[in-house]
Each structure stands twice: as structure tokens, then as C-alpha cells.
Amino acid sequence: MKNQSQYPLYTVTKCRKDDTFYGPVHFSSDANTTACGLKIDYHWYIITNDFTGKATCQKCLTTPRWVKEK
Numbered sequence: 001m002k003n004q005s006q007y008p009l010y011t012v013t014k015c016r017k018d019d020t021f022y023g024p025v026h027f028s029s030d031a032n033t034t035a036c037g038l039k040i041d042y043h044w045y046i047i048t049n050d051f052t053g054k055a056t057c058q059k060c061l062t063t064p065r066w067v068k069e070k
Helices: 058-062
Strands: 010-015 021-028 044-048
Touching: 021 058, 044 058
Parallel strands: none
Antiparallel strands: 010 021, 010 044
16 A cells, blocks of 8 residues: 555546536645645535545645655
């Protein structure tokens, strides 16, 4: 099993009215804000909630807390 401290619990992305995803995928540790500081509301969708998600947001990926240890 991966070291869970390397990944946040959630990966989230924005969702349109027709339930299609858009924009980058973000990390979130509490489902209230993203690792890059965006507030999560009803326009967002949780993609994963098991420490296994992959983010595409460059700000989330470079947040020191979530940078993979080498």
C-alpha cells in the first residue's frame, strides 16, 4: 500500500449542469478547499476518495505537502 501521507484523500474537479467534468483535477484533503486554495462548492465533483487520485492542476502538484518523495 502506498504511503497515504504522499496523497490527499480526495481528487475533485468542476462539473457542468449536464454532469460533464471540465478543468483540471485538484487535490483536496477535506473536500472543502483544494490544495491550491480554491473553495469547493456544489459545482464540484469528487472523483476519488481513497488516497489514489492523480491531480492535473499544476498548483496542487507543486504544493509542498503533496509533492512525491523521491
